[in-house]
Amino acid sequence: MRTARIFACGAAAGLVGDLLFGDPRRGHPVAAFGRVAVAIERKLWRDHRGWGALHTAVCAGGAVGAAALAVRATRRSRSASLALTAAATWAVVGGTSLGREARAIGELLAAGDVEAARERLPHLCGRDPQSLDGPGIARAVVESVAENTSDAVVGALVWGAVGGVPGLVGFRAVNTLDAMVGHKSPRHRRYGWASARLDDLAGWPGARLTAVLAAAAGGDPRGAARAWRADAAKHPSPNAGPVEASFAGALGVRLGGTLAYGGRVEHRPVLNTAGRAVDVTDIARAVRLSRRVGALALAVCAGARLAVGAIGRRSA
Secondary structure: OHHHHHHHHHHHHHHHHHHHHOOOOOOOHHHHHHHHHHHHHHHHOOOOHHHHHHHHHHHHHHHHHHHHHHHHHHOOOHHHHHHHHHHHHHHHOOHHHHHHHHHHHHHHHHOOOHHHHHHHHHHOOOEOHHHOOHHHHHHHHHHHHHHHHHHHHHHHHHHHHHHHHHHHHHHHHHHHHHHHHOOOOOOOOOOOHHHHHHHHHHHHHHHHHHHHHHHHHOOOHHHHHHHHHHHHHHOOOOOHHHHHHHHHHHHOEOEEEEEEEOOEEEEEEEEOOOOEOOOOHHHHHHHHHHHHHHHHHHHHHHHHHHHHHHHHHHHO
């Protein structure tokens, strides 16, 4: 029960820290992890799945191991354990920075400065901005807000509830590795296979919880559920599909369609065909929905951890 309370209070404090301060401007632990992962890739890279799996194991396993050692070092002090959980939560979630970037692009679009919005879009997602007009940029932003609500907030809280600080850190490490090597570039098609598959597995529960909470917190729960049921499986990503479809239904807009990544064009199915086209005002609506989903996810994950702790205490 003690660890459950520490997680609940620490995670809440970490989310408040993210809300007040956003991501650390200097010395971000995720950036430091990325630099280490790049250095390890330079040593290990071969055009082979096995070497990529070793890279994933070394990087993710090392992050989880370091987190476990930190937990062990603080376990005798309730305040130190609480501070560690809060710091880890603040470091791994990114809901506030996600919202700030999305709103900044929305403000540029609202002002008619499409070129500046194109320049800023890579801060948020990996689309080719030059191929997008204003509505296309707005759609890309809403899709990115939806997907990153799961990746940057809800998924981390789910694994934090399961595994404490090592769960928080491990999920973020896996998600970061997927962003670094899990894409289908010629260099990483084989080498990044393990990172991509592990990210799919780690993201599965958080994506489903995100979709459920988006349906509950959005303006059209039935529309969100209908879009999820009808369209999620059409998406090439097993985790982005439910999240984006549920957000599309909740907001009453259409997502998906033609997009460009890394010089290649993809024609994705439309999510929520009953919705209207995305416009710039939907960016702020998506950010507000993302914040509600994050708050609900904290309540669900902390509540579940406390409930499991209470059951374990009664059965002991």
